[in-house]
Amino acid sequence: MGLARVWSVALYGVDGIAVEIEADVGAGQPRTHLLGLPDAALHESKERVKAAVRNSDEEWPQQRIVLGLSPANLPKGGSSYDLAIACATLAAAGKVPADRLATTVLLGELALDGRVRPIRGVLPSLLAARRAGLHAAIVPVDSLPEAALVDGVTLHGANTLAEALAWLRGGDITLQSPPPAPDPPAPPVPDLADVVGQPEARWALEVAAAGAHHLCLTGPPGTGKTMLAERLPGLLPPLTRQESLAVTAVHSVAGVLSSDYPLVATPPFVNVHHTTSIAALIGGGSGMAKPGAASKAHKGVLFLDEACEFGQKTIDTLRTALEEGEVRIPRRDGIARYPARFQLILATNPCPCAPPKEIDCICTITARRRYQAKLSGPLLDRVDLRVRMRATTAMSNAEAAPPEPTALVRARVLKARQRAATRWSSHGHTWPSNSQVPGPSLRREFALPRTTTALLDKALAIGALTGRGADRCLRVAWTLADLAEVDRPTQDHVAAALQFRERRAP
Numbered sequence: 390m391g392l393a394r395v396w397s398v399a400l401y402g403v404d405g406i407a408v409e410i411e412a413d414v415g416a417g418q419p420r421t422h423l424l425g426l427p428d429a430a431l432h433e434s435k436e437r438v439k440a441a442v443r444n445s446d447e448e449w450p451q452q453r454i455v456l457g458l459s460p461a462n463l464p465k466g467g468s469s470y471d472l473a474i475a476c477a478t479l480a481a482a483g484k485v486p487a488d489r490l491a492t493t494v495l496l497g498e499l500a501l502d503g504r505v506r507p508i509r510g511v512l513p514s515l516l517a518a519r520r521a522g523l524h525a526a527i528v529p530v531d532s533l534p535e536a537a538l539v540d541g542v543t544l545h546g547a548n549t550l551a552e553a554l555a556w557l558r559g560g561d562i563t564l565q566s567p568p569p570a571p572d573p574p575a576p577p578v579p580d581l582a583d584v585v586g587q588p589e590a591r592w593a594l595e596v597a598a599a600g601a602h603h604l605c606l607t608g609p610p611g612t613g614k615t616m617l618a619e620r621l622p623g624l625l626p627p628l629t630r631q632e633s634l635a636v637t638a639v640h641s642v643a644g645v646l647s648s649d650y651p652l653v654a655t656p657p658f659v660n661v662h663h664t665t666s667i668a669a670l671i672g673g674g675s676g677m678a679k680p681g682a683a684s685k686a687h688k689g690v691l692f693l694d695e696a697c698e699f700g701q702k703t704i705d706t707l708r709t710a711l712e713e714g715e716v717r718i719p720r721r722d723g724i725a726r727y728p729a730r731f732q733l734i735l736a737t738n739p740c741p742c743a744p745p746k747e748i749d750c751i752c753t754i755t756a757r758r759r760y761q762a763k764l765s766g767p768l769l770d771r772v773d774l775r776v777r778m779r780a781t782t783a784m785s786n787a788e789a790a791p792p793e794p795t796a797l798v799r800a801r802v803l804k805a806r807q808r809a810a811t812r813w814s815s816h817g818h819t820w821p822s823n824s825q826v827p828g829p830s831l832r833r834e835f836a837l838p839r840t841t842t843a844l845l846d847k848a849l850a851i852g853a854l855t856g857r858g859a860d861r862c863l864r865v866a867w868t869l870a871d872l873a874e875v876d877r878p879t880q881d882h883v884a885a886a887l888q889f890r891e892r893r894a895p
Contacts, residue, residue: 393480393487396494396523397473398514399465401677402725403638405510405517407494409459410470412477417453425458428466437468437499438475445503445551450482464723466677468498469508472527475499475550476557485557493525494518495553496532503550507531512651513638515539527553530565535641535651537567538634573650578623582794584613586781591617593776593889595798597732598624599805600868601822602861603711603771605696605735605764608778609745614736618660618692621734623795624802625656625689632688635728639687642727643680657689659731663698671706671716677725678718683710684727696735697763704768707733711771714825735772737764745780773824773861774889805871823867828860837863841880844887854890862886 393412398405408425421435442449456474458465473495480487496514497505507529515526519542528536530546537544546565547553555562584591590606594617597604606614628636636653640646646653661670661682668674672681683691691707693699710716714730740752741760752760769775806822813820816834820826826835839846845862848854854862865886866878873882 391481391483393477393490395473395477395480395490396518396521397470397496398494398517399463400467400510400513400517400642401463401723402680402727403513403635403642404726405513406460406463407518407521407523408465408470410473410477411457411459412474412481413455413457414450414452414478414481415455419451419453421454421456423456423458425456425461426464427458428464430468431466431470434468434471434474434499437501438471438478440501441471441499441503441550442475442479444501445549445554447479447484447551447554450478452482454478454481464677464721467508468506469496469510469514471499472497472505472547472550472553476553479554480557485554486559489525489557489559492523493527494523495527497527497529497547499550505529505547505549505553509644510638510642511535512538512634512641515542516634516638518542527556527564531648533565533567534570534648535637535646537570538637538652570652571650573652573654576655578795579616579620580795581620581623581798582792584616584620584792587613587617587778590614590776590778591792591798593774594621595624595802596865596868596872596889597621597734597774598798598802599823599872600773600809600864601732601824602773602865602868603733603735603824604774604776605737605769605772606776606778607737607739609747609780610738610743611745612778612780614778615692615694618690618694618734618736619658620795621690621732622656622658624799626803626806628654628656628688636688639680639684639727643685645685657686658692659686659689660692660694663693663695665699665703667703667706670703671710671729672718672725672727675720677723678720679725680727681716683707683729683731684716686731687728689731690734691731692734692736694736696737697760699763701763701765704763705765708768708771711768733772735764747780770855770857771861773865773886776889801872804874805868808871808874809867823864823871826864826867828857828863831860831863831867835867837866837878837883841878841883843880844884848887854887858890862890865889 395410397408399408479485511532525543527545533546556564659682671683672678710729716727716729718725740757845859866882869882870878
Protein backbone atom coordinates (compact mmCIF):
# COMPACT_ATOMS: atom_id res chain seq x y z
CA MET A 390 0.00 0.00 0.00
CA GLY A 391 1.27 3.47 -0.83
CA LEU A 392 0.87 6.81 -2.52
CA ALA A 393 2.68 8.13 -5.59
CA ARG A 394 2.55 11.31 -7.67
CA VAL A 395 3.38 11.88 -11.34
CA TRP A 396 2.83 14.73 -13.78
CA SER A 397 0.99 15.12 -17.04
CA VAL A 398 -0.60 18.08 -18.88
CA ALA A 399 -4.16 19.12 -19.72
CA LEU A 400 -4.68 21.23 -22.84
CA TYR A 401 -7.31 23.95 -23.18
CA GLY A 402 -6.92 25.21 -26.71
CA VAL A 403 -3.17 25.79 -27.05
CA ASP A 404 -2.83 26.62 -23.35
CA GLY A 405 -1.63 23.84 -21.10
CA ILE A 406 -1.97 23.27 -17.37
CA ALA A 407 0.26 20.86 -15.47
CA VAL A 408 -1.83 18.06 -13.95
CA GLU A 409 -0.70 16.18 -10.87
CA ILE A 410 -1.84 12.55 -10.94
CA GLU A 411 -1.96 10.94 -7.50
CA ALA A 412 -2.34 7.19 -7.14
CA ASP A 413 -3.38 5.57 -3.87
CA VAL A 414 -3.22 1.79 -3.63
CA GLY A 415 -4.83 0.45 -0.46
CA ALA A 416 -6.99 -2.20 1.12
CA GLY A 417 -10.40 -2.86 -0.34
CA GLN A 418 -12.18 -4.56 -3.18
CA PRO A 419 -10.07 -4.61 -6.38
CA ARG A 420 -11.42 -1.63 -8.25
CA THR A 421 -10.04 1.47 -9.93
CA HIS A 422 -11.59 4.87 -9.22
CA LEU A 423 -10.72 7.81 -11.46
CA LEU A 424 -11.39 11.26 -10.03
CA GLY A 425 -10.95 14.79 -11.40
CA LEU A 426 -13.72 15.29 -14.00
CA PRO A 427 -12.48 12.78 -16.61
CA ASP A 428 -14.29 12.49 -19.95
CA ALA A 429 -15.34 9.24 -21.62
CA ALA A 430 -11.97 8.68 -23.34
CA LEU A 431 -10.13 9.17 -20.05
CA HIS A 432 -12.52 6.82 -18.25
CA GLU A 433 -11.68 4.13 -20.80
CA SER A 434 -7.99 4.55 -20.01
CA LYS A 435 -8.42 2.37 -16.91
CA GLU A 436 -8.97 -0.72 -19.05
CA ARG A 437 -6.28 0.25 -21.59
CA VAL A 438 -3.73 0.76 -18.83
CA LYS A 439 -4.57 -2.54 -17.12
CA ALA A 440 -4.11 -4.49 -20.34
CA ALA A 441 -0.89 -2.62 -21.19
CA VAL A 442 0.57 -3.36 -17.74
CA ARG A 443 -0.29 -7.05 -17.91
CA ASN A 444 1.10 -7.38 -21.45
CA SER A 445 4.33 -5.69 -20.33
CA ASP A 446 4.98 -8.58 -17.87
CA GLU A 447 3.96 -6.47 -14.91
CA GLU A 448 1.35 -7.23 -12.24
CA TRP A 449 -1.61 -4.91 -11.87
CA PRO A 450 -2.37 -4.35 -8.14
CA GLN A 451 -5.30 -6.45 -6.96
CA GLN A 452 -6.36 -3.80 -4.47
CA ARG A 453 -8.46 -0.67 -4.31
CA ILE A 454 -6.87 2.01 -6.53
CA VAL A 455 -7.85 5.66 -6.38
CA LEU A 456 -6.48 7.97 -9.07
CA GLY A 457 -6.91 11.68 -8.49
CA LEU A 458 -6.19 14.25 -11.21
CA SER A 459 -5.54 17.71 -9.85
CA PRO A 460 -6.70 20.49 -10.26
CA ALA A 461 -9.84 18.47 -9.60
CA ASN A 462 -12.27 21.15 -10.78
CA LEU A 463 -10.89 21.33 -14.33
CA PRO A 464 -12.35 18.92 -16.92
CA LYS A 465 -9.81 16.54 -18.42
CA GLY A 466 -9.99 14.38 -21.48
CA GLY A 467 -8.12 12.39 -24.06
CA SER A 468 -5.76 9.46 -23.97
CA SER A 469 -2.51 11.35 -23.26
CA TYR A 470 -2.69 10.44 -19.54
CA ASP A 471 -2.31 6.67 -20.07
CA LEU A 472 1.44 6.49 -19.53
CA ALA A 473 1.29 8.70 -16.44
CA ILE A 474 -1.57 6.68 -14.90
CA ALA A 475 0.29 3.39 -15.44
CA CYS A 476 3.52 4.67 -13.87
CA ALA A 477 1.70 6.32 -10.95
CA THR A 478 -0.21 3.14 -10.14
CA LEU A 479 2.87 0.91 -10.25
CA ALA A 480 4.87 3.42 -8.20
CA ALA A 481 2.14 3.53 -5.54
CA ALA A 482 2.14 -0.29 -5.47
CA GLY A 483 5.91 -0.30 -4.89
CA LYS A 484 6.70 -1.86 -8.26
CA VAL A 485 8.88 1.05 -9.45
CA PRO A 486 10.71 3.78 -7.49
CA ALA A 487 9.21 7.25 -7.54
CA ASP A 488 12.49 9.20 -7.48
CA ARG A 489 12.51 10.22 -11.16
CA LEU A 490 8.79 10.92 -11.26
CA ALA A 491 8.95 14.08 -9.15
CA THR A 492 10.21 16.35 -11.94
CA THR A 493 9.25 14.35 -15.05
CA VAL A 494 6.15 14.84 -17.15
CA LEU A 495 4.75 11.73 -18.85
CA LEU A 496 2.78 11.93 -22.10
CA GLY A 497 1.52 9.10 -24.27
CA GLU A 498 -1.35 6.80 -25.12
CA LEU A 499 -0.89 3.10 -24.35
CA ALA A 500 -1.83 0.32 -26.72
CA LEU A 501 -3.13 -2.91 -25.21
CA ASP A 502 0.21 -4.60 -25.84
CA GLY A 503 2.14 -1.86 -24.04
CA ARG A 504 3.27 0.24 -26.99
CA VAL A 505 3.39 3.99 -26.41
CA ARG A 506 1.43 5.70 -29.16
CA PRO A 507 1.88 9.32 -30.29
CA ILE A 508 -0.62 11.96 -29.22
CA ARG A 509 -1.66 15.42 -30.32
CA GLY A 510 -0.46 18.58 -28.64
CA VAL A 511 3.01 17.48 -27.51
CA LEU A 512 4.55 20.90 -28.20
CA PRO A 513 2.06 23.03 -26.18
CA SER A 514 2.05 20.36 -23.46
CA LEU A 515 5.82 20.55 -23.00
CA LEU A 516 5.74 24.35 -23.06
CA ALA A 517 3.22 24.22 -20.21
CA ALA A 518 5.33 21.65 -18.35
CA ARG A 519 8.39 23.87 -18.64
CA ARG A 520 6.45 26.82 -17.22
CA ALA A 521 5.44 24.60 -14.30
CA GLY A 522 9.09 23.83 -13.51
CA LEU A 523 9.22 20.31 -14.95
CA HIS A 524 12.51 19.85 -16.81
CA ALA A 525 12.30 16.22 -17.98
CA ALA A 526 9.74 14.37 -20.07
CA ILE A 527 8.97 10.91 -21.38
CA VAL A 528 7.12 11.05 -24.70
CA PRO A 529 6.37 8.57 -27.50
CA VAL A 530 9.34 8.02 -29.81
CA ASP A 531 7.28 9.19 -32.79
CA SER A 532 6.71 12.52 -31.02
CA LEU A 533 10.40 13.23 -30.33
CA PRO A 534 10.95 15.50 -33.37
CA GLU A 535 8.06 17.70 -32.26
CA ALA A 536 9.09 17.58 -28.60
CA ALA A 537 12.63 18.65 -29.53
CA LEU A 538 11.29 22.08 -30.52
CA VAL A 539 11.02 22.93 -26.81
CA ASP A 540 14.25 24.12 -25.23
CA GLY A 541 15.10 23.52 -21.58
CA VAL A 542 13.45 20.10 -21.24
CA THR A 543 15.40 16.84 -21.13
CA LEU A 544 13.57 14.48 -23.45
CA HIS A 545 13.30 10.69 -23.35
CA GLY A 546 11.50 8.70 -26.03
CA ALA A 547 9.83 5.42 -25.10
CA ASN A 548 8.60 2.81 -27.56
CA THR A 549 6.88 0.71 -24.90
CA LEU A 550 5.69 0.92 -21.32
CA ALA A 551 8.31 -1.67 -20.38
CA GLU A 552 11.10 0.68 -21.55
CA ALA A 553 9.70 3.54 -19.51
CA LEU A 554 9.45 1.37 -16.38
CA ALA A 555 13.01 0.06 -16.83
CA TRP A 556 14.28 3.66 -17.05
CA LEU A 557 12.38 4.58 -13.88
CA ARG A 558 13.98 1.63 -12.12
CA GLY A 559 17.42 2.98 -13.01
CA GLY A 560 18.49 0.02 -15.12
CA ASP A 561 20.99 -0.03 -17.97
CA ILE A 562 18.34 0.78 -20.55
CA THR A 563 18.59 4.20 -22.15
CA LEU A 564 15.55 5.79 -23.63
CA GLN A 565 15.87 7.38 -27.06
CA SER A 566 17.04 10.95 -27.41
CA PRO A 567 15.67 13.42 -29.95
CA PRO A 568 17.26 13.16 -33.41
CA PRO A 569 19.05 16.20 -34.84
CA ALA A 570 16.43 18.62 -36.10
CA PRO A 571 16.57 18.67 -39.92
CA ASP A 572 15.98 21.89 -41.76
CA PRO A 573 12.54 21.73 -43.36
CA PRO A 574 12.67 21.87 -47.14
CA ALA A 575 11.52 25.09 -48.73
CA PRO A 576 7.97 24.53 -49.98
CA PRO A 577 7.35 25.13 -53.67
CA VAL A 578 6.18 28.70 -54.22
CA PRO A 579 4.06 29.47 -57.30
CA ASP A 580 5.50 32.40 -59.20
CA LEU A 581 3.57 35.61 -59.66
CA ALA A 582 4.88 35.79 -63.23
CA ASP A 583 2.42 33.00 -64.12
CA VAL A 584 -0.54 35.36 -63.75
CA VAL A 585 -1.59 36.87 -67.08
CA GLY A 586 -2.54 40.54 -67.00
CA GLN A 587 -4.56 41.88 -64.04
CA PRO A 588 -2.16 44.72 -63.12
CA GLU A 589 -4.59 46.25 -60.63
CA ALA A 590 -5.10 42.97 -58.80
CA ARG A 591 -1.36 42.30 -58.75
CA TRP A 592 -0.79 45.72 -57.20
CA ALA A 593 -3.47 45.07 -54.59
CA LEU A 594 -1.81 41.75 -53.74
CA GLU A 595 1.51 43.54 -53.22
CA VAL A 596 -0.13 46.12 -50.96
CA ALA A 597 -1.88 43.34 -49.03
CA ALA A 598 1.44 41.54 -48.51
CA ALA A 599 3.28 44.70 -47.48
CA GLY A 600 0.77 45.67 -44.79
CA ALA A 601 -0.91 42.33 -43.91
CA HIS A 602 -4.24 43.66 -45.19
CA HIS A 603 -7.34 41.64 -46.08
CA LEU A 604 -8.28 41.43 -49.75
CA CYS A 605 -11.41 40.70 -51.79
CA LEU A 606 -11.12 39.74 -55.47
CA THR A 607 -14.24 39.82 -57.62
CA GLY A 608 -14.43 38.79 -61.24
CA PRO A 609 -15.64 36.23 -63.80
CA PRO A 610 -14.34 32.67 -63.69
CA GLY A 611 -10.85 32.10 -65.06
CA THR A 612 -9.49 35.59 -64.41
CA GLY A 613 -6.80 34.41 -61.98
CA LYS A 614 -8.40 35.00 -58.56
CA THR A 615 -7.25 31.67 -57.14
CA MET A 616 -3.82 31.96 -58.78
CA LEU A 617 -3.25 35.33 -57.14
CA ALA A 618 -4.35 34.07 -53.73
CA GLU A 619 -2.03 31.06 -53.92
CA ARG A 620 0.91 33.36 -54.63
CA LEU A 621 0.43 35.58 -51.59
CA PRO A 622 2.36 33.30 -49.14
CA GLY A 623 5.40 33.57 -51.41
CA LEU A 624 5.40 37.36 -50.90
CA LEU A 625 5.23 37.20 -47.10
CA PRO A 626 8.32 37.27 -44.83
CA PRO A 627 9.38 34.00 -43.17
CA LEU A 628 8.04 33.30 -39.72
CA THR A 629 10.14 34.20 -36.69
CA ARG A 630 11.01 31.48 -34.19
CA GLN A 631 8.24 32.61 -31.83
CA GLU A 632 5.70 32.75 -34.65
CA SER A 633 6.74 29.31 -35.89
CA LEU A 634 6.21 27.79 -32.44
CA ALA A 635 2.79 29.44 -32.15
CA VAL A 636 1.69 28.08 -35.54
CA THR A 637 3.20 24.66 -34.84
CA ALA A 638 1.34 24.47 -31.51
CA VAL A 639 -2.01 24.98 -33.27
CA HIS A 640 -1.17 22.41 -35.95
CA SER A 641 -0.06 19.99 -33.24
CA VAL A 642 -3.39 20.22 -31.42
CA ALA A 643 -5.17 19.82 -34.77
CA GLY A 644 -3.07 16.74 -35.58
CA VAL A 645 -1.81 17.96 -38.96
CA LEU A 646 1.93 18.20 -38.27
CA SER A 647 4.45 16.41 -40.44
CA SER A 648 6.35 13.75 -38.49
CA ASP A 649 9.55 14.44 -40.43
CA TYR A 650 9.52 18.27 -40.31
CA PRO A 651 7.22 19.30 -37.46
CA LEU A 652 8.28 22.96 -37.29
CA VAL A 653 6.09 25.21 -39.46
CA ALA A 654 8.61 27.76 -40.75
CA THR A 655 6.64 29.36 -43.59
CA PRO A 656 3.26 31.15 -43.54
CA PRO A 657 0.52 28.53 -43.94
CA PHE A 658 -2.03 28.71 -46.75
CA VAL A 659 -5.46 27.28 -45.95
CA ASN A 660 -8.00 26.96 -48.77
CA VAL A 661 -11.54 26.55 -47.45
CA HIS A 662 -14.34 25.03 -49.55
CA HIS A 663 -17.68 26.78 -49.55
CA THR A 664 -19.43 23.74 -48.04
CA THR A 665 -17.33 24.06 -44.87
CA SER A 666 -19.30 24.12 -41.63
CA ILE A 667 -18.96 26.72 -38.88
CA ALA A 668 -17.13 24.23 -36.65
CA ALA A 669 -14.63 23.43 -39.41
CA LEU A 670 -14.08 27.13 -40.15
CA ILE A 671 -13.54 28.58 -36.69
CA GLY A 672 -13.26 25.43 -34.59
CA GLY A 673 -15.62 23.30 -32.56
CA GLY A 674 -16.54 19.78 -31.56
CA SER A 675 -17.84 18.15 -28.43
CA GLY A 676 -16.03 18.52 -25.14
CA MET A 677 -13.06 20.83 -25.62
CA ALA A 678 -13.30 22.48 -29.04
CA LYS A 679 -10.66 21.71 -31.67
CA PRO A 680 -9.04 24.38 -33.89
CA GLY A 681 -10.62 25.20 -37.23
CA ALA A 682 -9.32 26.53 -40.53
CA ALA A 683 -9.08 30.09 -39.17
CA SER A 684 -6.58 29.00 -36.50
CA LYS A 685 -4.67 26.68 -38.82
CA ALA A 686 -4.08 29.77 -40.99
CA HIS A 687 -2.58 31.71 -38.06
CA LYS A 688 0.27 33.93 -39.32
CA GLY A 689 -0.60 32.89 -42.87
CA VAL A 690 -3.40 33.15 -45.41
CA LEU A 691 -7.02 32.00 -45.15
CA PHE A 692 -8.48 31.76 -48.65
CA LEU A 693 -12.24 31.56 -49.15
CA ASP A 694 -12.92 30.77 -52.79
CA GLU A 695 -16.46 31.28 -54.09
CA ALA A 696 -17.09 33.41 -51.00
CA CYS A 697 -20.69 34.24 -51.99
CA GLU A 698 -21.49 30.51 -51.99
CA PHE A 699 -20.80 30.30 -48.24
CA GLY A 700 -23.71 30.53 -45.86
CA GLN A 701 -23.89 34.05 -44.47
CA LYS A 702 -23.97 32.81 -40.89
CA THR A 703 -20.88 30.70 -41.56
CA ILE A 704 -18.76 33.42 -43.10
CA ASP A 705 -19.85 36.05 -40.56
CA THR A 706 -18.32 33.98 -37.76
CA LEU A 707 -14.95 35.30 -38.94
CA ARG A 708 -15.78 38.88 -37.96
CA THR A 709 -14.51 38.62 -34.37
CA ALA A 710 -11.34 36.80 -35.42
CA LEU A 711 -10.60 39.50 -38.01
CA GLU A 712 -10.75 42.15 -35.30
CA GLU A 713 -9.10 40.38 -32.39
CA GLY A 714 -6.81 37.81 -34.00
CA GLU A 715 -8.16 35.11 -31.71
CA VAL A 716 -10.96 32.54 -31.68
CA ARG A 717 -12.73 31.85 -28.40
CA ILE A 718 -15.08 28.86 -28.32
CA PRO A 719 -17.08 28.27 -25.12
CA ARG A 720 -18.03 24.69 -24.38
CA ARG A 721 -19.23 22.69 -21.42
CA ASP A 722 -15.66 21.73 -20.54
CA GLY A 723 -14.30 25.29 -20.74
CA ILE A 724 -13.35 28.01 -23.18
CA ALA A 725 -10.86 27.04 -25.87
CA ARG A 726 -8.71 29.92 -27.13
CA TYR A 727 -6.87 29.60 -30.40
CA PRO A 728 -4.80 32.29 -32.15
CA ALA A 729 -6.18 33.35 -35.54
CA ARG A 730 -4.10 36.27 -36.82
CA PHE A 731 -4.45 35.52 -40.53
CA GLN A 732 -4.81 37.42 -43.78
CA LEU A 733 -8.22 36.85 -45.31
CA ILE A 734 -8.49 36.56 -49.10
CA LEU A 735 -12.00 36.42 -50.52
CA ALA A 736 -12.66 35.45 -54.13
CA THR A 737 -16.10 35.57 -55.66
CA ASN A 738 -17.98 35.76 -58.93
CA PRO A 739 -20.13 38.85 -59.56
CA CYS A 740 -23.34 36.82 -59.98
CA PRO A 741 -24.66 33.22 -59.83
CA CYS A 742 -24.44 32.52 -63.57
CA ALA A 743 -20.92 33.98 -63.82
CA PRO A 744 -20.41 34.19 -67.58
CA PRO A 745 -16.96 34.99 -68.99
CA LYS A 746 -18.31 38.37 -70.11
CA GLU A 747 -20.59 40.30 -67.80
CA ILE A 748 -22.68 41.48 -70.76
CA ASP A 749 -23.86 37.87 -71.15
CA CYS A 750 -25.26 37.70 -67.60
CA ILE A 751 -28.82 36.34 -67.45
CA CYS A 752 -29.37 36.93 -63.71
CA THR A 753 -32.12 39.26 -62.55
CA ILE A 754 -31.27 42.27 -60.42
CA THR A 755 -32.90 40.55 -57.44
CA ALA A 756 -30.79 37.41 -57.95
CA ARG A 757 -27.57 39.45 -58.17
CA ARG A 758 -28.42 41.40 -55.02
CA ARG A 759 -29.30 38.23 -53.12
CA TYR A 760 -26.03 36.64 -54.24
CA GLN A 761 -23.94 39.67 -53.33
CA ALA A 762 -25.67 40.01 -49.95
CA LYS A 763 -23.95 36.80 -48.79
CA LEU A 764 -20.98 39.07 -48.04
CA SER A 765 -22.49 41.24 -45.33
CA GLY A 766 -21.66 44.88 -44.81
CA PRO A 767 -19.97 44.30 -41.42
CA LEU A 768 -17.72 41.64 -42.96
CA LEU A 769 -16.75 43.76 -45.98
CA ASP A 770 -16.10 46.69 -43.66
CA ARG A 771 -13.21 44.64 -42.25
CA VAL A 772 -11.70 44.00 -45.71
CA ASP A 773 -9.17 46.71 -46.56
CA LEU A 774 -8.71 46.11 -50.30
CA ARG A 775 -11.42 45.33 -52.86
CA VAL A 776 -10.53 44.72 -56.48
CA ARG A 777 -12.76 44.18 -59.49
CA MET A 778 -11.01 41.90 -61.98
CA ARG A 779 -11.81 41.92 -65.69
CA ALA A 780 -11.98 39.05 -68.15
CA THR A 781 -8.72 38.20 -69.89
CA THR A 782 -8.81 39.35 -73.52
CA ALA A 783 -5.44 38.05 -74.72
CA MET A 784 -3.09 35.29 -73.57
CA SER A 785 -0.01 37.36 -74.41
CA ASN A 786 0.95 40.86 -75.43
CA ALA A 787 4.26 41.18 -77.20
CA GLU A 788 4.37 44.94 -76.64
CA ALA A 789 3.78 44.74 -72.89
CA ALA A 790 6.57 44.29 -70.37
CA PRO A 791 6.86 40.75 -68.94
CA PRO A 792 5.05 40.34 -65.60
CA GLU A 793 7.17 40.76 -62.51
CA PRO A 794 8.23 37.52 -60.78
CA THR A 795 7.61 36.76 -57.13
CA ALA A 796 11.23 37.42 -56.11
CA LEU A 797 11.14 41.01 -57.33
CA VAL A 798 7.81 41.84 -55.71
CA ARG A 799 8.80 40.09 -52.49
CA ALA A 800 11.91 42.26 -52.20
CA ARG A 801 9.73 45.38 -52.25
CA VAL A 802 7.32 43.85 -49.74
CA LEU A 803 10.09 42.96 -47.28
CA LYS A 804 11.58 46.44 -47.62
CA ALA A 805 8.21 48.05 -46.90
CA ARG A 806 7.63 45.78 -43.91
CA GLN A 807 11.05 46.66 -42.54
CA ARG A 808 10.28 50.39 -42.87
CA ALA A 809 7.03 49.92 -40.96
CA ALA A 810 8.61 47.81 -38.20
CA THR A 811 11.43 50.33 -37.77
CA ARG A 812 8.99 53.23 -37.58
CA TRP A 813 6.73 51.65 -34.97
CA SER A 814 9.63 50.30 -32.89
CA SER A 815 11.28 53.73 -32.82
CA HIS A 816 8.20 54.91 -30.92
CA GLY A 817 8.33 51.98 -28.51
CA HIS A 818 5.71 49.79 -30.20
CA THR A 819 5.93 46.16 -31.31
CA TRP A 820 3.33 46.11 -34.07
CA PRO A 821 4.67 43.74 -36.76
CA SER A 822 2.63 45.26 -39.60
CA ASN A 823 0.54 48.31 -40.42
CA SER A 824 -2.71 46.35 -40.25
CA GLN A 825 -2.26 45.83 -36.50
CA VAL A 826 -1.77 49.48 -35.54
CA PRO A 827 -4.71 50.50 -33.30
CA GLY A 828 -6.99 53.20 -34.67
CA PRO A 829 -6.57 55.55 -31.66
CA SER A 830 -2.78 55.54 -32.18
CA LEU A 831 -3.23 56.40 -35.86
CA ARG A 832 -5.49 59.32 -35.00
CA ARG A 833 -3.49 60.71 -32.06
CA GLU A 834 0.13 59.64 -31.96
CA PHE A 835 0.55 59.38 -35.73
CA ALA A 836 -2.15 61.85 -36.81
CA LEU A 837 -1.93 63.19 -40.36
CA PRO A 838 -2.66 66.82 -41.29
CA ARG A 839 -6.29 67.72 -41.95
CA THR A 840 -5.46 68.53 -45.55
CA THR A 841 -4.16 64.99 -46.05
CA THR A 842 -7.25 63.31 -44.61
CA ALA A 843 -9.81 65.66 -46.12
CA LEU A 844 -11.21 62.93 -48.37
CA LEU A 845 -11.76 60.64 -45.39
CA ASP A 846 -13.58 63.42 -43.51
CA LYS A 847 -15.83 63.99 -46.50
CA ALA A 848 -16.59 60.27 -46.84
CA LEU A 849 -17.44 60.07 -43.14
CA ALA A 850 -19.66 63.14 -43.39
CA ILE A 851 -21.79 61.72 -46.20
CA GLY A 852 -21.96 58.24 -44.64
CA ALA A 853 -19.89 56.54 -47.32
CA LEU A 854 -17.38 55.32 -44.73
CA THR A 855 -17.59 54.00 -41.18
CA GLY A 856 -15.21 54.85 -38.38
CA ARG A 857 -13.68 51.39 -38.70
CA GLY A 858 -13.34 51.90 -42.44
CA ALA A 859 -11.57 55.22 -41.92
CA ASP A 860 -9.02 53.56 -39.62
CA ARG A 861 -8.42 50.85 -42.20
CA CYS A 862 -7.95 53.45 -44.92
CA LEU A 863 -5.28 55.10 -42.79
CA ARG A 864 -3.48 51.78 -42.35
CA VAL A 865 -3.51 51.16 -46.10
CA ALA A 866 -2.24 54.72 -46.69
CA TRP A 867 0.72 54.05 -44.41
CA THR A 868 1.45 50.84 -46.37
CA LEU A 869 1.33 52.74 -49.67
CA ALA A 870 3.75 55.28 -48.19
CA ASP A 871 6.12 52.48 -47.13
CA LEU A 872 6.06 51.00 -50.63
CA ALA A 873 6.76 54.47 -52.05
CA GLU A 874 9.60 54.87 -49.51
CA VAL A 875 8.30 58.14 -48.08
CA ASP A 876 8.09 59.01 -44.40
CA ARG A 877 4.38 59.87 -44.18
CA PRO A 878 1.30 59.27 -46.34
CA THR A 879 0.31 62.03 -48.70
CA GLN A 880 -3.13 63.03 -49.89
CA ASP A 881 -2.65 60.79 -52.94
CA HIS A 882 -1.96 57.79 -50.72
CA VAL A 883 -5.12 58.44 -48.72
CA ALA A 884 -7.12 58.84 -51.93
CA ALA A 885 -5.76 55.53 -53.28
CA ALA A 886 -6.60 53.77 -50.01
CA LEU A 887 -10.13 55.17 -50.12
CA GLN A 888 -10.51 54.11 -53.74
CA PHE A 889 -9.62 50.53 -52.79
CA ARG A 890 -12.51 50.52 -50.30
CA GLU A 891 -15.02 52.29 -52.52
CA ARG A 892 -14.90 49.48 -55.07
CA ARG A 893 -17.82 47.36 -53.98
CA ALA A 894 -16.64 43.77 -53.79
CA PRO A 895 -19.31 42.22 -55.98
